Amino acid sequence: MSAMLAALAARDAAWLGGCGPDGDIVLATRARLARNLSDFPFPHRAEAAALATISIDLSRRLQRLPELAGGFAVEIAECEPRSRQLLREKLLAGDDLLANPDHRALVAGPDLALVALINGEDHLRLCAWQSGFAPLEALAAVMQLDDRMGTAFEPAFSQEQGYLTASPGNVGTGLRLSAVLHLPGLVMADEIDKVLNALRQLEFGVRGLAGEGRTVRGALFRIGNLTTLGRDEAEIAADFAAHVGKVIVHERAAREMLLVRDRRGLEDLAWRGRAALANARLMTTQETWDCLSHARLGAGLELVPNPSWGVFNRLLVRHQGAHLELAAGRRLDGRERSAARSDLLREFFAAV
Amino acid sequence: MKCHRCSLREASVHWLEMIGDQRRSLWLCADCAATREQTPAVPAGEPLVSFLGQGLGGAGAACPGCGTTIDDLRRDNRLGCARCYVTFRSTMLPLLARFHRHISHVGKVPGGSPPTTRLAEITRLRLGLTKAVAAEEFERAATLRDRLRELEDQSGPNDGGPR
Ligand SMILES: [Zn+2]
Numbered sequence: 026m027s028a029m030l031a032a033l034a035a036r037d038a039a040w041l042g043g044c045g046p047d048g049d050i051v052l053a054t055r056a057r058l059a060r061n062l063s064d065f066p067f068p069h070r071a072e073a074a075a076l077a078t079i080s081i082d083l084s085r086r087l088q089r090l091p092e093l094a095g096g097f098a099v100e101i102a103e104c105e106p107r108s109r110q111l112l113r114e115k116l117l118a119g120d121d122l123l124a125n126p127d128h129r130a131l132v133a134g135p136d137l138a139l140v141a142l143i144n145g146e147d148h149l150r151l152c153a154w155q156s157g158f159a160p161l162e163a164l165a166a167v168m169q170l171d172d173r174m175g176t177a178f179e180p181a182f183s184q185e186q187g188y189l190t191a192s193p194g195n196v197g198t199g200l201r202l203s204a205v206l207h208l209p210g211l212v213m214a215d216e217i218d219k220v221l222n223a224l225r226q227l228e229f230g231v232r233g234l235a236g237e238g239r240t241v242r243g244a245l246f247r248i249g250n251l252t253t254l255g256r257d258e259a260e261i262a263a264d265f266a267a268h269v270g271k272v273i274v275h276e277r278a279a280r281e282m283l284l285v286r287d288r289r290g291l292e293d294l295a296w297r298g299r300a301a302l303a304n305a306r307l308m309t310t311q312e313t314w315d316c317l318s319h320a321r322l323g324a325g326l327e328l329v330p331n332p333s334w335g336v337f338n339r340l341l342v343r344h345q346g347a348h349l350e351l352a353a354g355r356r357l358d359g360r361e362r363s364a365a366r367s368d369l370l371r372e373f374f375a376a377v
Numbered sequence: 378m379k380c381h382r383c384s385l386r387e388a389s390v391h392w393l394e395m396i397g398d399q400r401r402s403l404w405l406c407a408d409c410a411a412t413r414e415q416t417p418a419v420p421a422g423e424p425l426v427s428f429l430g431q432g433l434g435g436a437g438a439a440c441p442g443c444g445t446t447i448d449d450l451r452r453d454n455r456l457g458c459a460r461c462y463v464t465f466r467s468t469m470l471p472l473l474a475r476f477h478r479h480i481s482h483v484g485k486v487p488g489g490s491p492p493t494t495r496l497a498e499i500t501r502l503r504l505g506l507t508k509a510v511a512a513e514e515f516e517r518a519a520t521l522r523d524r525l526r527e528l529e530d531q532s533g534p535n536d537g538g539p540r
């Protein structure tokens with residue numbers, strides 16, 4: 026593994042710090058813009074030579090931006106499977122970038138808040154992450170990055186349909202806003218279906234933390250807008266802020282309701298979660314998602330001590346397989362992983 | 378409660394799966410949950426893009442820009458290049474209208490973006506307006522609406538510069 030990847034593996038994204046607005050419920054908010062170069066077919070139709078040209082050129086220009094100086098530049102083709110998994114666990118890249126690694130690249134700033142993905146589904150995707158619930162700040166940051174890159178190439182753009190993208194689902198502004206929310210109250214109160222269905226009616230997409238079609242774990246949901254055409258960036262962001270803001274309100278209400286209905290039950294759940302995190306010697310993945318969820322819920326209701334939202338957020342990333350193996354410096358079998366995971370968790374929870 | 382999968386052991390894990398739009402809630406025992414962990418749910422396309430396959434007519438001309446045909450569109454759920462939007466325009470417009478509920482772009486244009494600070498201000502005002510209306514604070518809403526109009530009038534309704 027290259028020195029750059031090793032440094033990236035060890036780096037916790039700044040936006041996992043838990044200090045943003047509504048940080049007890051919202052882990053982070055991301056704004057993403059999809060852009061393409063007008064002179065080349067979209068990545069899935071482009072020749073290898075074209076992809077190579079695009080990748081080298083965009084990567085070089087991105088690395089020259091002061092916003093990304095001192096950060097990371099990763100060629101996906103040079104990543105072995107474990108490093109690709111690492112990027113997935115850090116929420117930095119998805120299958121569209123990682124599945125066909127040749128001439129795909131990722132460039133990120135030192136705190137991993139600004140991330141550019143090259144030759145994934147589109148030639149360029151610019152992402153800005155913010156801690157907590159901060160869609161307007163995320164939008165401002167990604168628009169600024171787009172302005173900086175604006176002169177670097179002729180974008181695929183039409184008067185009629187705006188920024189042209191490989192998937193017609195991104196055409197227009199190319200803007201997708203999403204937030205990662207912890208919604209155990211709505212899940213336990215059995216109101217989650219109602220809320221998620223209402224969001225779908227309003228044309229928001231909802232999925233598990235890891236991505237499309239994957240299982241929802243630890244009551245973590247990723248909610249994002251689906252429509253990108255016909256409304257400007259500010260309107261999309263205001264709409265997102267208003268509706269996702271309502272989900273946060275509902276989650277708080279559900280927690281209060283549960284507390285009134287069965288305080289002892291919630292206390293028990295939270296203390297059991299905490300006890301396992303602070304004491305267990307073998308922790309499976311599923312157990313860890315659940316215990317972190319229960320302990321976080323308890324901390325939010327001030328039923329159990331809170332090590333800080335940042336600790337919860339960082340552990341959600343770092344307890345996963347590729348992170349554990351890279352920290353250990355070798356391949357781990359299932360039992361060794363459970364052992365390493367419990368050691369990591371105890372390090373943070375035993376003292377609190 | 379017994380595990381929903383094996384019906385043998387006591388369930389201890391609440392399991393939520395999302396497959397496309399469908400959400401499934403299961404109670405599983407630790408063993409079944411561990412097995413489930415190994416087999417990710419079937420990835421589902423976004424609602425929009427499975428729509429590309431519908432509504433597409435028979436074989437037609439290939440895109441001069443990239444050689445993509447209707448069959449390719451149906452298979453990949455992706456357009457091949459910027460010109461595909463012209464080549465397949467008549468097919469795409471109804472689909473865009475159905476998915477986005479709009480067919481034409483509003484917002485940033487290359488090289489003509491509104492300054493970021495103004496954009497942020499507009500966003501803040503719109504958000505405040507939504508909240509004020511929801512809270513039935515109509516006087517505040519009216520003030521916000523006036524300020525929003527002023528700001529938007531500065532460069533036309535589309536926030537755009539030269540098009
Ligand atoms: Zn079972």
Ligand SMILES: [Zn+2]
Pocket residue numbers: 440441442443444445456457458459460461462464
């Ligand atoms: Zn084409």
